[in-house]
Amino acid sequence: MGVNKPIRKKDGLGLTMGKPAYTADISPENALVVKVLRSPYAYAKIKTIDTTAALNMPEIKCVLTYQNVPGNMLTRAGQGYPEPSPYDRKTLDRTLRYVGDAVAVVAGEHVKAVEKALEMIEVTYEVLEPVLDFETAKDHPVKVHDKDGTFEMFDIGHFPERNLAASYAMEIGDVEKALSESDVVYEGRFYTQAQSHAMTEPHISTAYLDYQERLNVITSTQTPFHVRRIISRTLNLPMENIRVFKPRIGGGYGGKQAIHGELYVSLVTLMTGLPATYNYTRREVFESTYSRHAMRIDVRLGASRDGTLKVIDTEILSNTGAYGEHALTVLMVAGSKTLPLYNKVEAVGFRGDVVYTNITPAGAYRGYGAVQGNFAIESAMDELADKLGMDPIVLRKKNMIKEMETSKVFEIMGEGKEGTAMTVESCKLDKCLDDVLERINWKDKYPRIEVDEHTIRSVGLAIAMQGSGIPEVDMGSASLKLNDFGVFNLTVGATDIGTGSDTILAQIAAEVLMVPTDKISVYSSDTDLTPFDVGAYASSTTYISGNSVRIAAEKMVEEIKRVGRRHFGVAEVTYDGEFIYAGTDRISLVELSTLITYSEDQEQLQTIGSYVGTKTPPPYMAGAAEIEIDKRTGHYKILNFYASVDCGTTINPNLALIQMEGGLLQGIGMASYEDVNYTARGRLINSSFLKYKVPTRMEVGKIDVKFIESYEPSGPFGAKSVGEIGIDTPPAVVANAIKNALGVRMNRLPILPEDIWRALKNT
Amino acid sequence: MEIVLTVNKKDHHVIVEPDEMLLDTLRRLGYKSVKKGCDTSNCGICSVSIDHKLVPSCSYLSVRAQGKDILTVEGLEEEARLIGESLTREGVEQCGYCSPSLVVAIHTMLEELKQPTEDEIKHYLAGNMCRCSGFEGHHRAIKHHMEVNLNGSQ
Numbered sequence: 001m002g003v004n005k006p007i008r009k010k011d012g013l014g015l016t017m018g019k020p021a022y023t024a025d026i027s028p029e030n031a032l033v034v035k036v037l038r039s040p041y042a043y044a045k046i047k048t049i050d051t052t053a054a055l056n057m058p059e060i061k062c063v064l065t066y067q068n069v070p071g072n073m074l075t076r077a078g079q080g081y082p083e084p085s086p087y088d089r090k091t092l093d094r095t096l097r098y099v100g101d102a103v104a105v106v107a108g109e110h111v112k113a114v115e116k117a118l119e120m121i122e123v124t125y126e127v128l129e130p131v132l133d134f135e136t137a138k139d140h141p142v143k144v145h146d147k148d149g150t151f152e153m154f155d156i157g158h159f160p161e162r163n164l165a166a167s168y169a170m171e172i173g174d175v176e177k178a179l180s181e182s183d184v185v186y187e188g189r190f191y192t193q194a195q196s197h198a199m200t201e202p203h204i205s206t207a208y209l210d211y212q213e214r215l216n217v218i219t220s221t222q223t224p225f226h227v228r229r230i231i232s233r234t235l236n237l238p239m240e241n242i243r244v245f246k247p248r249i250g251g252g253y254g255g256k257q258a259i260h261g262e263l264y265v266s267l268v269t270l271m272t273g274l275p276a277t278y279n280y281t282r283r284e285v286f287e288s289t290y291s292r293h294a295m296r297i298d299v300r301l302g303a304s305r306d307g308t309l310k311v312i313d314t315e316i317l318s319n320t321g322a323y324g325e326h327a328l329t330v331l332m333v334a335g336s337k338t339l340p341l342y343n344k345v346e347a348v349g350f351r352g353d354v355v356y357t358n359i360t361p362a363g364a365y366r367g368y369g370a371v372q373g374n375f376a377i378e379s380a381m382d383e384l385a386d387k388l389g390m391d392p393i394v395l396r397k398k399n400m401i402k403e404m405e406t407s408k409v410f411e412i413m414g415e416g417k418e419g420t421a422m423t424v425e426s427c428k429l430d431k432c433l434d435d436v437l438e439r440i441n442w443k444d445k446y447p448r449i450e451v452d453e454h455t456i457r458s459v460g461l462a463i464a465m466q467g468s469g470i471p472e473v474d475m476g477s478a479s480l481k482l483n484d485f486g487v488f489n490l491t492v493g494a495t496d497i498g499t500g501s502d503t504i505l506a507q508i509a510a511e512v513l514m515v516p517t518d519k520i521s522v523y524s525s526d527t528d529l530t531p532f533d534v535g536a537y538a539s540s541t542t543y544i545s546g547n548s549v550r551i552a553a554e555k556m557v558e559e560i561k562r563v564g565r566r567h568f569g570v571a572e573v574t575y576d577g578e579f580i581y582a583g584t585d586r587i588s589l590v591e592l593s594t595l596i597t598y599s600e601d602q603e604q605l606q607t608i609g610s611y612v613g614t615k616t617p618p619p620y621m622a623g624a625a626e627i628e629i630d631k632r633t634g635h636y637k638i639l640n641f642y643a644s645v646d647c648g649t650t651i652n653p654n655l656a657l658i659q660m661e662g663g664l665l666q667g668i669g670m671a672s673y674e675d676v677n678y679t680a681r682g683r684l685i686n687s688s689f690l691k692y693k694v695p696t697r698m699e700v701g702k703i704d705v706k707f708i709e710s711y712e713p714s715g716p717f718g719a720k721s722v723g724e725i726g727i728d729t730p731p732a733v734v735a736n737a738i739k740n741a742l743g744v745r746m747n748r749l750p751i752l753p754e755d756i757w758r759a760l761k762n763t
Numbered sequence: 764m765e766i767v768l769t770v771n772k773k774d775h776h777v778i779v780e781p782d783e784m785l786l787d788t789l790r791r792l793g794y795k796s797v798k799k800g801c802d803t804s805n806c807g808i809c810s811v812s813i814d815h816k817l818v819p820s821c822s823y824l825s826v827r828a829q830g831k832d833i834l835t836v837e838g839l840e841e842e843a844r845l846i847g848e849s850l851t852r853e854g855v856e857q858c859g860y861c862s863p864s865l866v867v868a869i870h871t872m873l874e875e876l877k878q879p880t881e882d883e884i885k886h887y888l889a890g891n892m893c894r895c896s897g898f899e900g901h902h903r904a905i906k907h908h909m910e911v912n913l914n915g916s917q
Contacts, residue, residue: 006854008851008852009851009856012847012850012856013844013848013851015856015858015859015860015862015863016843016846016847016850016856016859016862016863016865016866017836017843017847017866018794018795018796018835018843019795022798022860024798024799025795197894198894199858199860200800200806200858200861200892200895201798201800202800248858248859249858250798250858250860251857251858251895252858282801497858498857498858498859498860498895499857500854652854654854657854658853658854658855658896658897658900660897661896661898661899661900662894662895662897663897665897665898666894688801688803689806690803694892696889696890696892697885697888697889697891697898698885698886698889703897703899
């Protein structure tokens with residue numbers, strides 16, 4: 001009835017026709033305008049702060065500084081509790097750790113007054129020497145967090161006295177021995193940048209007190225339940241007095257996983273009793289939320305002469321900026337979602353430090369370490385093939401993971417803790433690879449075609465894996481209610497941020513209930529009204545939340561049958577979505593549901609399902625691109641990008657396709673354009689769409705995605721995740737294509753034409 | 764200062780600041796389809812049609828819009844529904860935040876270029892940012908809209 005159908009997104013037409021649906025559209029018109037005074041220095045202490053003049057303005061209702069807000073430590077991270085991220089910040093702090101850190105919060109009746117009041121706050125700063133270079137931050141004499149009360153909830157390798165937000169190491173087998181016994185060893189160093197999410201809706205939160213004087217927070221978040229918990233603990237406000245809900249969200253990609261303006265608007269509303277709204281400027285989104293973790297990745301690969309990969313060793317230095325949100329987990333995913341691709345090795349090494357620096361913090365972003373790791377490993381595999389004198393496809397096929405195999409890495413590395421042993425029950429990576437090679441016509445195009453004297457066309461390829469939720473951590477839950485006249489309400493904690501999860505969860509329920517998807521209304525992610533869900537992150541919604549919906553719906557079928565047996569007074573009935581049958585008698589679901597609501601053995605049927613994964617089945621893909629490059633300038637264009645994907649069953653093939661196409665283009669942006677630069681004093685230069693170049697519709701000739709048939713036994717109707725994997729391959733694909741064109745290995749993202757030109761000059 | 768704005772053929776007498784941008788005035792008047800994206804006229808998400816030209820309303824003074832025909836998606840009615848159905852048929856609206864301005868942009872494009880080629884479509888809409896979709900679905904949807912809704916072929 002519901003699954004594997006390309007039906008329209010339930011909210012789609014209303015959104016395209018501009019109906020009021022987002023936080024800004026539904027906030028109270030009389031809400032106070034909230035703005036934040038931000039630090040002009042990369043590292044400073046507030047010596048004095050005088051808010052008198054601002055407070056004397058009649059339009060200004062409230063000014064917050066570190067002096068009048070609770071001083072509890074927190075992490076913004078928005079992860080399961082207790083979080084694997086350090087509690088290393090306060091709502092407002094006397095110490096300012098990057099350009100853009102919050103100094104004071106002003107709330108007033110209109111924008112102009114608030115902007116004027118920001119200027120009237122008198123601050124004197126003690127300016128400190130910052131740590132800006134992440135490669136020298138570890139054990140640097142300047143400490144970003146030393147002795148400021150920062151702590152970890154459990155061991156995450158947090159050593160603030162060494163500027164380490166987190167650190168981790170593991171080894172399987174004997175890495176050095178395996179390297180020394182390898183016939184060919186490749187060593188390389190790779191750099192990835194602090195990509196920005198660039199979601200179209202800037203972060204926005206609104207708070208108000210309802211008639212019961214409970215704090216209501218409407219917010220563009222991926223994690224309403226985490227936001228409620230963080231507000232409660234940080235502001236010493238009882239949980240029962242807080243409701244957090246999200247309306248429609250204008251994109252997130254991880255950028256709205258953490259808490260942002262919610263604490264400020266909550267405080268303003270609690271102090272003034274008035275509604276308050278804080279809408280980030282685009283500059284604040286770039287400068288003062290967070291980015292992807294920039295990384296330096298050292299890879300060593302060892303193989304025997306016949307191309308048997310013996311060892312992978314990875315050492316990572318990750319830059320978390322001023323605060324350590326997702327520091328440990330992004331680091332670990334860089335290994336756990338790449339190393340198992342090549343599961344037949346004798347030895348695996350993985351070590352990493354996540355350092356504090358005085359720049360914009362890093363946090364969750366689609367790909368979440370996997371894209372960084374993939375760039376390094378998949379670039380290195382092509383280099384190893386080169387050293388072996390072997391075709392890189394043959395090398396991959398010989399060593400990559402196959403269905404019903406496992407990797408010790410699954411067991412050892414989880415997210416912030418040990419992993420979960422897992423046999424891969426669905427893996428069509430071999431088919432993905434063959435399919436992508438055929439569609440791009442690899443054999444005729446590899447490695448390059450000289451188009452004319454200056455122009456080369458070449459191809460590049462990479463493979464990737466991701467996960468489906470965090471096993472034994474993430475819980476999703478769902479509730480189904482049968483109404484009179486046979487219609488259902490599905491309430492889920494899962495947070496639709498534009499992916500279409502409300503729709504695909506309804507499709508899963510419809511499939512089990514055997515009713516049309518239209519018969520199911522969905523309401524999601526409201527801490528008062530829906531069951532719990534960790535939220536939209538870690539590629540979890542289809543698999544984790546989807547399984548919870550499946551369970552709730554299976555229970556509902558049993559409930560319908562129970563009521564049917566009672567109605568007919570028989571021991572057995574059958575149900576087909578439309579009727580309940582007892583022998584030759586039958587009653588429609590419409591009639592039975594109406595009877596039990598109004599007149600016969602009245603009762604409300606409602607079921608709940610919750611699900612925690614015992615494994616995280618990886619989706620797999622192969623990506624390949626054809627590029628055209630000018631030898632004189634290094635300028636290149638991606639003519640087409642092919643992706644062949646195993647994400648299990650596509651619950652909604654249209655929405656899965658757009659997830660892939662969108663993920664690929666974000667990956668292409670990371671590979672090619674999205675540059676992040678700071679001034680010598682630590683100010684982010686790329687803090688507007690003028691300076692930060694996201695791909696437009698002009699950049700790519702064609703993106704062509706194909707789903708390879710696959711079925712994951714543990715997934716709802718065979719589904720795995722599809723939200724993140726698309727972003728993983730483009731950086732390595734583009735780098736490998738450039739190598740195939742010009743013979744230079746580009747090891748730093750983004751790969752800019754001028755850097756290619758310089759690399760050519762140096763060879 | 765009081766001005767008269769003609770939005771979707773309806774006159775509004777409205778008091779604006781001399782430096783007020785049309786985006787803020789339109790939202791204040793209840794045209795919530797007009798979204799704030801970047802503040803610097805780069806993303807196109809606040810786009811409206813002014814005298815049949817696509818304009819980023821975040822960088823257009825409200826006082827300048829006096830006497831001009833302003834069109835938002837609320838004023839497109841059936842055409843917005845048809846374009847919207849073409850976009851949602853592909854699932855390409857995703858988060859939907861850029862969609863209302865894209866619908867206005869497609870309308871404006873089809874007023875100006877009766878049968879645009881794929882290349883012309885890409886050029887015309889280059890200023891309309893979308894971070895969710897990868898754009899391919901937009902182009903499939905526009906093709907469908909032109910073939911089925913405008914030309915009546917299947």
